[in-house]
Amino acid sequence: MTTTTATPLTPAEKTGARTDEAAALIGDARERIDALDDRIIGLIQERVAVSAVIQEARISSGGRRVNLAREMEVLGHYRDALGKPGTALAMTMLELCRGRI
Numbered sequence: 001m002t003t004t005t006a007t008p009l010t011p012a013e014k015t016g017a018r019t020d021e022a023a024a025l026i027g028d029a030r031e032r033i034d035a036l037d038d039r040i041i042g043l044i045q046e047r048v049a050v051s052a053v054i055q056e057a058r059i060s061s062g063g064r065r066v067n068l069a070r071e072m073e074v075l076g077h078y079r080d081a082l083g084k085p086g087t088a089l090a091m092t093m094l095e096l097c098r099g100r101i
């Protein structure tokens with residue numbers, strides 16, 4: 001068996017920057033992005049849980065899991081804030097919250 005020892009990447013290699021200054025800025029900004037992504041994922045998980053409470057209440061009262069009129073409102077909210085990609089994002093989020101339909 002051969003063992004290879006990986007040489008650590010330089011900051012420039014890691015970030016694609018061409019100067020140390022730009023590499024440092026990108027490294028810091030990526031840390032902020034990772035922290036934001038953790039918060040966004042936490043919020044999505046919270047949304048999934050709240051959505052499950054609604055769906056369970058509706059289903060145990062004899063209703064259906066899905067409420068398309070409400071989904072249209074949610075899609076519109078995201079589209080108004082973020083444009084067309086917002087609609088795609090909301091569709092993915094609704095799929096996470098209620099499964100595929």
Ligand SMILES: O=C(O)C(=O)C[C@]1(C(=O)O)C=C[C@@H](O)C=C1
Pocket residue numbers: 051054055065066067068070071074094097098
């Ligand atoms: O608001 C509701 O009635 C929900 O069930 C929540 C939710 C959502 O996650 O936003 C999920 C499923 C429905 O089809 C509509 C919306």
